[in-house]
Amino acid sequence: MHFSIPETESRSGDSGGSAYVLRKEYGANVLPAFPPKKLFSLTPAEVEQRREQLEKYMQAVRQDPLLGSSETFNSFLRRAQQETQQVPTEEVSLEVLLSNGQKVLVNVLTSDQTEDVLEAVAAKLDLPDDLIGYFSLFLVREKEDGAFSFVRKLQEFELPYVSVTSLRSQEYKIVLRKSYWDSAYDDDVMENRVGLNLLYAQTVSDIERGWILVTKEQHRQLKSLQEKVSKKEFLRLAQTLRHYGYLRFDACVADFPEKDCPVVVSAGNSELSLQLRLPGQQLREGSFRVTRMRCWRVTSSVPLPSGGTSSPGRGRGEVRLELAFEYLMSKDRLQWVTITSPQAIMMSICLQSMVDELMVKKSGGSIRKMLRRRVGGTLRRSDSQQAVKSPPLLESPDASRESMVKLSSKLSAVSLRGIGSPSTDASASDVHGNFAFEGIGDEDL
DSSP states (O other): OOOOOOSSOOSSSSHHHHHHHHHHHHOTTTSOOOOOOOSSOOOHHHHHHHHHHHHHHHHHHHTSHHHHTOHHHHHHHHHHHHHHTTOOOOEEEEEEEOTTSOEEEEEEETTOOHHHHHHHHHHHHTOOGGGGGGEEEEEEEEOTTSOEEEEEEOOTTOOHHHHHHTTOOTTEEEEEEEOOOOGGGHHHHHTSHHHHHHHHHHHHHHHHHTOSBOOHHHHHHHHHHHHTTOHHHHHHHHHTSBTTTOEEOOOEEEOSSSTTEEEEEEEETTEEEEEEOOTTSOOEEEEEEGGGEEEEEEEEEOOOOTTSOOOTTSOOOOOEEEEEEEEEEETTEEEEEEEEOTTHHHHHHHHHHHHHHHHHHHTTOOOOOOOOOOTTOOOOOOSSOOOOOOOOOOOOOOTTOOOOEESOSOGGGSOOOSOOOOOTTSOGGGEEEOTTOOOOOGGGO
16 A cells, blocks of 8 residues: 655644554554654655655554554554545545455445455345444456456455556556455355355455356356256255355466575465476476465565666666565475565455464354444445346356366475575564464374
8 A cells, every 4th residue: 555645743533652652552562663764855756765665554554463453553554645645525426346346336435444345245135233344445456357366355444446546557456356265164154144145255256356266167067057957956065165255366486496586376274275287297296285374474685687786876776575484395394485466465364364264163252243333323224135146157268277186195295496585684573473383293294
């Protein structure tokens, strides 16, 4: 998210004031260092540099569960979005897409945050209140071929209308998609007609995109169930398929199983899956279970221009994001694996949500969210409701899609070359410890 920085800042209500309040509330050791201000007027380049520093600061604070739940911080971010884009509070129409491309138009306020918009969409579709927490809103970019590239999951502090309109491009959309990873929670959603239709539409769409891996025989069975309008049976069969309910990211680069290896990363079922092709070999897949990740972190860097040195007169390179995680390859052997991708922060958020879900399930809790309501207000109900359209029958499977084999039955048997510890310039506060990490023995691998 991008914020422009005003030329002058006051102590009350600005980014510096919010940082001061957060430090007072949580202690100086909890917060990362706040970017210092200069007394004199800033050049355009310095303004841009400060904006980037503030953005990095806010992202760092937002990824901390304790600070991310701070109303002080969230209220500042909500106010900053609206003031920076100079958007007055007024009622507007906002378009939200379902996974099958169906458009849902809702009336919201420009100042409505993510939960408010999610509630409005649920009301429009007649989705019960107790199922709203099973779904989330995502900001996506629609590519030329019609496929969606996921930018991020809209967070609680965001104002969806401001987030999507500030990008000033028609290719950015807001999409409704289920927010949980464990398919066992499908049972709760499928008991409701609207919930069933949303899951069914998403699953058909994921199969058509090639996100869910389907053999020709499985494809024939699924299409037969579609023709019989057996949606629950269709979903039961889909649940058994590889990558059901996964989120797929754009092609990127990893150092597994060798340096600069082109991969496609998918997240789901408490794991990160890496699809790759080694020279002269069939398409393969390696899986990393989240319970074997001791910790992970996202780092950013700006590659130096050719020649290895940077000067004020030269243009700056694009920021490169990396997700690095320390993985238990075998008993007593941890190894760092690094994925370089513009979607690294989104991958990190997926990992954290999978861990959160595992911990909630382990404690016997429920993923149903306690949704906040507006102070002094009530949930606006839609005057007209909209049904979820049934998607068309599955098309014939793409003959160009290859079957995939597991990279190895044991990751410890894979030769990992070119994998080193990530750069040590990141502080310990940048590392996300994994409370779901499990020590395992060789027999478990």
